[in-house]
Amino acid sequence: MPESAAPAPDAVYAKTALGQQEIQQRSLRLPLLTRRVLLLVDGRRPVHELAVLAGNADTSALLAELEGLGCIELMSAAAAPAASSAASAATAASSAPTASPETAAALAGLPPPPSRSAEQVDMARNFMINTINRMLEQNSRLTLVEKIFHSVDAAELREHYAAWEEAIGSSWMGRKRLDELKRKLFEVL
Helix, strand or coil, X not given: CCCCCCCCCCCEEEECHHHHHHXXXXXXXXXXXXXXXXXXXXXXXXXXXXXXXXCCCCHHHHHHHHHHHCCEEEECCCCHHHHHHHHHHHHHHHCCCCCCHHHHHHHHCCCXXXXXXXXXXXXXXXXXXXXXXXXXXXXXXXXXXXXXXXXXXXXXXXXXXXXXHHHHHXXXXXXXHHHHHHHHHHXXX
16 A cells, blocks of 8 residues: 555455464564554454554554555455444443443433434543543453444443443542543533
8 A cells, every 4th residue: 555545444454364473473573553453453343443442543554554564455345344333233232231220320310312412422432432542451441442432322322331430440540530530421421
């Protein structure tokens, strides 16, 4: 791929045999962020999802580097995003933690989900993803980040709130700031 050409946001990449080998052997000694993007490339996720999962890094440059090294290759982008969304929806239903009575009461005190604007939903989604990416070990909660990313409205985001609260509370910094983070999130959730 030419350096000046950025991949389309819906472009989908897959690992090559060399990319699979690099995951196992680390022979290319890739920088951490580049390796993270290689780990995330799965033949289903479009570029815009990879960017979110990589903490909004400049994935275009990283993908170009990985493609130049022969670790990934561009695939057809037509059916891949639909498959990714279907897989995310299937796993979301099976692994959601149960909300505690305190969490359920807090969520019940919020305005009804339909009253939240699309801008507020975007703000809530971004807040949840960013707090996970900043407070937890990288790549430790990719499934949760994917579920949050694919949530289309406040009601779906609220379904993932208990898992978000549990994840944030699992880190020392998260436990320390959890009350403050919940207040900020509840303003838009």
